[in-house]
Amino acid sequence: MPTDTIAINNVVALGRDGEIAIVTIDSPPVNALSADVRDGLAGAFAAIGSNAGVKAVVLVCAGRTFIAGADISEFGKAPRGASLHAVMDNMEGGRVPVVAAIHGTALGGGLEVALTCHYRVSDAKAKFGLPEVKLGLLPGAGGTQRLPRIVGAKKALEMVTSGAQMGAKDALASGLVDAIVDGDLTAGAVAFARQVVAEGRPLKRVRDDNSRLGGDAASLAPVFAAFRAANARAFKGFDAPEANIKCIEAAVALPFEDGMKVERAEFIKLMGGLQSTAQRHVFFAERQAAKIDGLDPKAELLPVKSVGIIGAGTMGGGIAMNFLSVGIPVTIVETKQDALDRGVATIRRNYENSAKKGRFSMEEVEARMARLTPTLALEDLGQADLIIEAVFENMDIKKQIFGRLDTIAKPGAILASNTSYLNVDEIAASTSRPESVVGMHFFSPANVMRLLEVVRGAKTAPNVLATAMATGKAIGKIGVVSGVCHGFIGNRMLGARQEQANKLILEGARPADVDRVLTEFGFPMGPFQMADLAGLDIGWSADTSKGVTVRDRLCEAGLRGQKNSHGFYDYDEARNRTPSPVAEKIILDYAAEKGINRREIDDAEILERCLYPMVNEGAKILAEGMAQRASDIDIVWINGYGWPVYRGGPMFWAEHDAGRARIAASLERMGMAVSPKLVEGW
Numbered sequence: 227m228p229t230d231t232i233a234i235n236n237v238v239a240l241g242r243d244g245e246i247a248i249v250t251i252d253s254p255p256v257n258a259l260s261a262d263v264r265d266g267l268a269g270a271f272a273a274i275g276s277n278a279g280v281k282a283v284v285l286v287c288a289g290r291t292f293i294a295g296a297d298i299s300e301f302g303k304a305p306r307g308a309s310l311h312a313v314m315d316n317m318e319g320g321r322v323p324v325v326a327a328i329h330g331t332a333l334g335g336g337l338e339v340a341l342t343c344h345y346r347v348s349d350a351k352a353k354f355g356l357p358e359v360k361l362g363l364l365p366g367a368g369g370t371q372r373l374p375r376i377v378g379a380k381k382a383l384e385m386v387t388s389g390a391q392m393g394a395k396d397a398l399a400s401g402l403v404d405a406i407v408d409g410d411l412t413a414g415a416v417a418f419a420r421q422v423v424a425e426g427r428p429l430k431r432v433r434d435d436n437s438r439l440g441g442d443a444a445s446l447a448p449v450f451a452a453f454r455a456a457n458a459r460a461f462k463g464f465d466a467p468e469a470n471i472k473c474i475e476a477a478v479a480l481p482f483e484d485g486m487k488v489e490r491a492e493f494i495k496l497m498g499g500l501q502s503t504a505q506r507h508v509f510f511a512e513r514q515a516a517k518i519d520g521l522d523p524k525a526e527l528l529p530v531k532s533v534g535i536i537g538a539g540t541m542g543g544g545i546a547m548n549f550l551s552v553g554i555p556v557t558i559v560e561t562k563q564d565a566l567d568r569g570v571a572t573i574r575r576n577y578e579n580s581a582k583k584g585r586f587s588m589e590e591v592e593a594r595m596a597r598l599t600p601t602l603a604l605e606d607l608g609q610a611d612l613i614i615e616a617v618f619e620n621m622d623i624k625k626q627i628f629g630r631l632d633t634i635a636k637p638g639a640i641l642a643s644n645t646s647y648l649n650v651d652e653i654a655a656s657t658s659r660p661e662s663v664v665g666m667h668f669f670s671p672a673n674v675m676r677l678l679e680v681v682r683g684a685k686t687a688p689n690v691l692a693t694a695m696a697t698g699k700a701i702g703k704i705g706v707v708s709g710v711c712h713g714f715i716g717n718r719m720l721g722a723r724q725e726q727a728n729k730l731i732l733e734g735a736r737p738a739d740v741d742r743v744l745t746e747f748g749f750p751m752g753p754f755q756m757a758d759l760a761g762l763d764i765g766w767s768a769d770t771s772k773g774v775t776v777r778d779r780l781c782e783a784g785l786r787g788q789k790n791s792h793g794f795y796d797y798d799e800a801r802n803r804t805p806s807p808v809a810e811k812i813i814l815d816y817a818a819e820k821g822i823n824r825r826e827i828d829d830a831e832i833l834e835r836c837l838y839p840m841v842n843e844g845a846k847i848l849a850e851g852m853a854q855r856a857s858d859i860d861i862v863w864i865n866g867y868g869w870p871v872y873r874g875g876p877m878f879w880a881e882h883d884a885g886r887a888r889i890a891a892s893l894e895r896m897g898m899a900v901s902p903k904l905v906e907g908w
């Protein structure tokens with residue numbers, strides 16, 4: 227047991243267990259390497275250096291995790307406190323062995339600190355990773371030079387460019403940790419340190435050992451080339467992955483100190499760039515989105531132990547999978563047996579495909595399917611804690627369903643609608659318990675997409691709202707609260723973009739130009755590719771079609787999008803697309819009929835007309851209080867609509883890149899009403 231523990235400062239303590247010194251960091255929530263932590267470590271190791279009685283050191287963290295990295299909130303601010311590099315040099319170059327004792331997650335700077343320790347032990351659940359790339363950065367404290375010296379250049383490449391974590395078992399196998407401790411971690415680490423001392427084991431410095439890099443610059447050149455080629459698509463648009471790769475190359479090609487210089491230079495470049503600022507914004511925005519203004523964070527949540535889903539189509543099935551996958555039983559309701567069977571079969575097929583890819587076992591598929599109860603009787607939802615309606619977008623039908631649910635659902639059950647546009651208050655009014663009604667708008671495919679818009683009705687009870695958000699988190703979604711307005715946050719802004727895209731193709735741009743400009747900006751696909759993918763005939767019917775829109779006419783001509791290989795594009799068997807001459811003629815004829823003078827439209831105009839009105843709509847959404855904060859809008863667009871994360875979301879982009887004043891001036895030139903919020907800022 228440690229004795230004579232002294233506080234070095236408010237977050238670092240130094241204790242002793244005989245000849246072993248124990249340095250404990252206790253800086254909630256995640257022991258990030260703030261100035262205080264760095265100062266504390268500097269103080270602790272200075273004290274250890276001058277104490278001849280200390281034969282080894284254990285570095286351990288209190289609370290839920292080992293150091294989770296540098297303190298991101300300090301980035302971009304004036305430096306203060308001890309330098310992390312100096313602290314690490316001091317630990318690594320000291321006269322006694324230092325053993326890192328790791329639990330929770332050793333991430334980023336946390337893993338880098340551990341890599342400067344001479345030995346590392348962990349508990350069996352610990353995880354290790356260098357996730358800086360997700361913040362548009364690279365490990366800037368020697369991680370790119372030390373990690374490949376343990377796990378090899380190839381594995382290190384994968385880890386630094388993906389930010390993926392390694393479990394304790396793999397860490398042990400690869401030499402990232404020297405032992406896994408059962409029972410009390412500190413006690414186990416002290417015992418390990420004592421053994422190191424007793425056996426006179428050397429001060430292992432990762433930096434000095436090149437034997438595990440896996441080759442030299444020449445022999446590994448094809449590995450780097452293949453890695454770049456295989457990931458070109460995934461890394462497109464991002465600066466950080468290539469910078470990370472360069473650093474691993476430097477680790478292989480150069481002596482340690484020279485490699486460190488490359489790492490430093492690349493790190494500084496990334497840190498000063500807009501991409502990292504954007505990605506750090508997204509990190510905090512994601513966590514901020516979970517906070518509901520005016521709601522007690524300790525508000526008592528309702529239990530969600532069973533779920534009812536109405537509709538076994540694409541949406542209903544996808545939504546069901548989220549719950550089945552985390553162990554929550556689902557009763558799924560359809561009106562016809564064949565539709566029910568089809569829905570259940572699709573769920574099974576999706577799970578089986580995942581199992582075939584090795585994501586989980588066939589037993590797991592069966593376990594998940596066993597939690598699913600298909601039925602044709604709405605009455606079977608009487609005991610469900612949460613009921614999610616996922617039928618097609620028709621207010622009358624939704625009202626009818628909610629009216630019936632009112633008589634079926636148990637008191638206190640949450641009644642949610644997956645509507646993507648409709649008025650949740652109107653739906654709620656068809657029940658006698660509007661306080662239990664909330665919107666839960668999932669995005670397709672609902673088992674994959676992370677965004678969940680949680681729509682707060684005028685009468686939604688605070689604990690119903692809080693439970694909907696918490697339930698989203700429990701199934702791995704990022705919840706964002708939206709007010710009731712047509713299309714909520716995401717689709718309302720999408721509407722503003724689509725309106726311009728539709729006009730642009732009549733005025734002279736081609737659909738493929740609009741799509742190209744937006745994909746070059748960083749979207750995975752443009753509006754017309756998206757329309758083809760979704761199906762041009764969504765909401766269209768041959769019986770009622772009046773041929774008043776381009777889309778009506780495309781459908782009337784038999785163009786339905788990817789599903790029949792003809793839409794704005796023609797698709798071959800491998801889904802390669804070429805612009806459709808039929809669609810082009812329909813667009814030209816339509817423009818002529820409307821008397822529109824077609825002209826050359828350049829890329830800059832396309833971009834401005836698609837994105838600026840969206841930002842303007844975002845500003846209106848904020849002004850109306852439909853979104854709690856601008857960063858919530860960014861989270862919606864990044865997670866639901868493929869806005870490139872390195873551009874931080876539309877509101878961040880407007881503020882830091884395009885410029886609000888420029889957007890406002892351009893909108894005025896377009897003759898659009900500028901939201902005062904866009905001018906005054908958020």
Ligand code: 3HC
Nearest residue numbers: 255258294295296297298299333334335357365366367513
């Ligand atoms: N710096 C500052 N704050 C951090 C932080 C960090 N590195 N990591 C987490 N936090 C904050 C969060 O913002 C959140 O604050 P809030 O409660 O006020 O919203 C709080 O800690 C808890 O975080 P989570 O909600 O994310 O908690 P979880 O338990 O879900 O996850 C975690 C914990 C896995 C550690 C996760 O927070 C995480 O992934 N953190 C980031 C890790 C990371 O990116 N590290 C690298 C940093 S860059 C770096 O190290 C550079 C170096 O190479 C020089």
